[in-house]
Amino acid sequence: MSSHNPNPAAPAPMPSKYGLQRKAPNEIKAPSGRFFRRYGGYLFLLPYLILFFSFLILPLVYGFWLSLVDYEMLSPEAPGFVGLDNYREAMNDSYFWRAMKATALYVGMAVPLVIGLALLMAVLIDSLPEKRQGFYRLMIFMPTMITITVAGLVWRWFYHSEFGLLNAMLEPLGIWVPWLTDPNWAMRSIVLMSVWWTAGVPLVILMAGLKQIPTSYYEAGAIDGAIGWRRFVYITLPLLRPILLFVVVLTIIGSFQVFGQTFIITEGGPELATRVIMHYIYDTAFNFYRMGYGSALSWLLFVVIITFSLIQFRVFRER
């Protein structure tokens, strides 16, 4: 260990109020040398950085490169640089716009429903005695733990309009719903299932957020007459905002990437009404082997998600 002072201009240790001397920074023993002191932190980051670069940044950059070439695995022609042609094709591709529309429809229905329901249930469960909260939280969280393949197959049977469970239960009421056979209904059915399947995670996060709000605020509020609905609007909601933002952003990003539900339950049907953008990307790249075009579509989705996320951060920013 060298006793060499890296910063000779540093002032000498000052005696403190109680006569104790604070040690100058260079007197604290570091494991080894200057290099480690300066870059040691990065060493701890290294495992993550390696994964981050090799599985996120690299594929992202490579994907962008792919989106600029005409890479069709089965085409007799060799892949060539085509510039923005893939993006131009997307703009004129009616299937792409249909997929975008289907995705927007899903996001527009699923996000408010999931968040609204999760918030409602979080507040309701939170008002229960502590002992019983765990049970309800678990019940609502449970569907999330089921893999989408299993959940999807079961719901597919529920939804069968002729031989399924739901219509059999609704029949005494004289209701018959074309759950998955009508292009207008199919997305609603997917959303309904998704709410059941995905509401658990936001619920748990929101409940944790509720627990962080000090009870003293409620007590003080109660004195000023903030009870019931007002208590929720003026105390709970503002204090929950950072958590809510987090949950909303997460849910929107997740919803744009919806895939499993439609892939299993409707296979994109009927008449492609539920073929969302992820599904179309999957079909394009892995069933039709159009890697270049598929990458371009992925990048377009990426841009949409980033845009939406930025807008939300702006909207929710603390004023």
Place this chain on the structure above:
Amino acid sequence: MLQLRLPQLKRLFLLALTAAMVGIGLSGCGRGGQDQVTIRFWNGFTGPDGRTMLAMVRKFNEENPDVRVVMQRMAWNTYYNKLFVAGLGGRAPELFVLQTDAFTRFQRADFIQPLNAFIEGEYGLDMSDFDDNVIETVLHNGEYFAIPLDAYILGMYYNRDLFRRAGIVDEYGEPLAPTTREDFLLAARRIRDLGRTELGDTWGFVFAELFNNLYGIATQFGAEFFSEDGREVTINAPENVAAVEFALSLIQEHRVAPPIEAMDSWIGFRQGRVGMVFQGIYMMPDLERQQTLDFGAAPIPTFGPQRGTWMGSHNLCMSVGLDEREAEAAWRFMRFLSDNSLDWAEGGQVPVRKSLRETERFQEMYAQSQFAKQLEYAQYVPANVFVFEYLEQYNLALERALRARTTPQQALDEAAANIREIMRRYGITPREDDAT
């Protein structure tokens, strides 16, 4: 809240690390020694067929101590892209299964080893034992690219209880499976008229799956999807339109079938609420497990001017670039599967070797032998490089037509136009473009 203190975390971490290292070590050693050849065998047998195949793999491994076959199963709908990517990366399994419709794509991509040297070799195989219409799908310029293992044929399952209740029986009171359009409609109508069960309405027929049901019917009308040279799209020709119109009439005019559902209507048959259904032979184990259902099996009735139905095959393919020992072992396993395809047939398949179908053992497999009667005239869908893309268009047209959102003619016209567009992208010039 779960709280871990540092020493606990450290211990956990060490434990995980040890477990991981032991895992790596174990997988590195494996069973057996250096003298054993490992053959990786990929397929999509994730259903009950997977259990049958696993039993066959075990038997082979026992009888051949110098070879170790390792089977990997994945669902068909993601299987091909995994196989394709593995092949591109040079990590293809030594042996894999291709369904007939996917065969051309992989063959064109030069993934498959021609087998003539093995077929004509010392431990060879008599190819004349295979059915001509089956073997020609794997024959390319005189070279055999695969050994077909089976044919999964579309046939008719019918509910014998409902047939008896509707009085569709012969002089001995035995249910009588229809073979003509008239008999089929009569049976379907009478079963529909049985009315409600405790679970709901009874139907004469249901479209269990759109694509294979409609393609099966279309072949009876003499329909072709493409011209012989593959450059002309004939999916909207009168024969195809007639087939779709007939299917639509079952729902709209005759009202013997419920509106189409994309999938899963098979459940209706299992619930005992459907008289007849067309499905592949591979669904048979599903029915056999259900003892409450008295089902019969028969060829599908003839609706058009000729007999016809849909079929597909599982083809055993060897990867290119194997060394001599691997190739020899892989071939031995392929022959083993082919020679023992009666074991395979037990699980709901039809063997494609005539000598095996003639055995008493096969004749005793009820549904399999009934469905096998159709083998000589059953048809595969045309396999080309854009097969999945044109099938998507076909499916879309069927959905639109059978939901009466447009006429069958219009739906198929649209499909034809879209398929031509796909062909152009693949560098194939549709005949329509010749004039311009």
